[in-house]
Amino acid sequence: MKREKYDAAIDRFAEAVKLMPDYAQAYRLMGEAYEKKKFLPEARQAYQKFLDCKVSPKESEEMQKRVTRLDAEIQDQERRRAEATKP
DSSP states (O other): OTTSOHHHHHHHHHHHHHHOTTOHHHHHHHHHHHHHTTOHHHHHHHHHHHHHSOOOHHHHHHHHHHHHHHHHHHHHHHHHHHHHTOO
16 A cells, blocks of 8 residues: 555455455555545445444544545546436
8 A cells, every 4th residue: 555556455455354354454444445546436335344343433433434425426426427428
């Protein structure tokens, strides 16, 4: 992540969660890498999996804000795409 090699980072985090499905921080970091690549639905999914893990209320609240923000951004992208394809 520090070297901005997001694809490699995502691969590593995916491997980590295969080995340890409840590894919340791997989901969080995977979401951040997806966000850097502008893959918003994938980032949202990773953040939701983070929330599904047992995390502190403070972490949960912070991540829920990110998920809500991403939901709005994804809807905005979909709206703009739909408008662009109208005849």
